[in-house]
Amino acid sequence: MTHRPIRKAVFPVAGLGTRFLPATKAMPKEMLTIVDRPIIQRVVDEAREAGIEHFIFVTGRNKGVIEDHFDRQAELENILKAKGKHEEIEMLEELLPGPGQTSFTRQQEPKGLGHAVWCARELVGDEPFALLLPDMLTQSNGDSCLKQMINGYNEKGGNIIGVEEVTSEETDQYGVVSIGDGENKCWPITGMVEKPKAGTAPSNLIIMGRYILQPEIFSILKDQREGAGNEIQLTDAMHRLMKVQDFHAIEYEGLSFDCGSRVGFLTANVAFALAHPELRNDFAIELRKLLEGLTHQSKTS
Numbered sequence: 001m002t003h004r005p006i007r008k009a010v011f012p013v014a015g016l017g018t019r020f021l022p023a024t025k026a027m028p029k030e031m032l033t034i035v036d037r038p039i040i041q042r043v044v045d046e047a048r049e050a051g052i053e054h055f056i057f058v059t060g061r062n063k064g065v066i067e068d069h070f071d072r073q074a075e076l077e078n079i080l081k082a083k084g085k086h087e088e089i090e091m092l093e094e095l096l097p098g099p100g101q102t103s104f105t106r107q108q109e110p111k112g113l114g115h116a117v118w119c120a121r122e123l124v125g126d127e128p129f130a131l132l133l134p135d136m137l138t139q140s141n142g143d144s145c146l147k148q149m150i151n152g153y154n155e156k157g158g159n160i161i162g163v164e165e166v167t168s169e170e171t172d173q174y175g176v177v178s179i180g181d182g183e184n185k186c187w188p189i190t191g192m193v194e195k196p197k198a199g200t201a202p203s204n205l206i207i208m209g210r211y212i213l214q215p216e217i218f219s220i221l222k223d224q225r226e227g228a229g230n231e232i233q234l235t236d237a238m239h240r241l242m243k244v245q246d247f248h249a250i251e252y253e254g255l256s257f258d259c260g261s262r263v264g265f266l267t268a269n270v271a272f273a274l275a276h277p278e279l280r281n282d283f284a285i286e287l288r289k290l291l292e293g294l295t296h297q298s299k300t301s
C-alpha cells in the first residue's frame with residue numbers, strides 16, 4: 001500500500017528560550033550557532049535531506065531574523081562577488097530553500113507546543129506532515145533521523161513518533177511512550193504521557209522531537225485544553241488521536257542533543273566541531289589540552 005507523501009515540515013520556533021537568557025533576550029534561541037550554523041539551519045538541512053519541499057515556521061516575538069536567514073542577502077552576495085569569494089557564495093546558495101518554499105506564521109502567544117502546531121493548520125492543509133522541534137539536534141552517519149522515520153512511514157503509514165532510549169532518571173523531563181510488540185526498532189504505540197513523575201514512566205523511550213502526523217491532529221488541537229505546565233500539550237492531543245489512528249514509534253539510530261538545555265547545546269557544539277572536516281584536528285588538540293587540565297586539577301584537589 002502506498003501512503004501519501006510527506007512534502008511539508010513544520011518548525012515551531014515561538015518558545016521563549018528562558019533557559020538561555022540573556023542570550024535570547026533579543027535573539028531567538030534557534031539562531032544560536034552550533035559551530036558555524038544556526039540551530040534552525042541544521043534542522044532545516046535534516047528535513048531537506050529527507051526530501052521535504054516546503055518549510056513552515058511558527059514564529060513569535062523577536063523571530064524576524066529567522067525569516068531573514070532563509071532569504072537572499074543581495075548586498076552581502078554583491079560584496080562577496082566583488083571580493084571573489086565564490087566558495088562562500090556557493091555555500092550560501094546551497095543552504096537556501098528555493099523561492100516560495102518557506103512560509104511563516106505567528107503564534108502570537110506561547111501557549112505551548114500543541115498550540116504552536118495548530119497555528120500551522122492553514123499552511124499544512126489536508127495532508128500528512130513532518131514536525132521537527134529545533135531543540136533537538138541529530139547527527140548520524142547514515143540516513144538523517146527524519147529520513148529514517150519517513151522510510152518507516154512508507155511501510156506503516158499513519159502517525160510516526162521518533163523515540164530514543166534514556167535512563168530512568170531522565171524520563172520525567174520528556175514525553176514517554178508505551179509500546180506493544182514490534183521489530184526492527186519499530187513498535188506500535190499503546191500509550192503516551194507528558195513528563196511522567198519520577199518512577200512512573202511506562203518505558204524508557206522518550207519522544208525526541210521528530211514526528212510524522214496526519215492532518216486530523218488539527219481538529220483535535222482546536223479544542224485541546226491546557227495540560228502539564230498549563231500549556232496546550234501536543235502529547236495530550238496525540239493521545240486522543242491514538243484512539244482512532246495508528247501510531248508507531250521508531251527508534252532513531254544516531255546521536256541526538258537536547259539543545260533546549262545549556263549542557264546539551266554545549267555538547268552538540270563539541271560533537272559537531274569534532275565532525276567538521278576543517279576544524280576536527282585543531283579542535284581535538286585544544287579539547288585534549290582542556291581535558292588534561294581538568295584531570296590534573298581533579299588529581300591535585
Ligand code: UTP
Nearest residue numbers: 012013014015016017018019110111112113116
Ligand atoms: P520548549 O518549552 O523547550 O521551548 O519547547 P522554550 O519555551 O523556548 O524553552 P524554555 O523552556 O523557555 O527555555 C519546545 C519547542 O517548542 C517551541 C519552542 O520554540 C521549542 O522549539 N514552542 C514551545 C513554541 O513554538 N511555542 C510554544 O508556545 C512553546
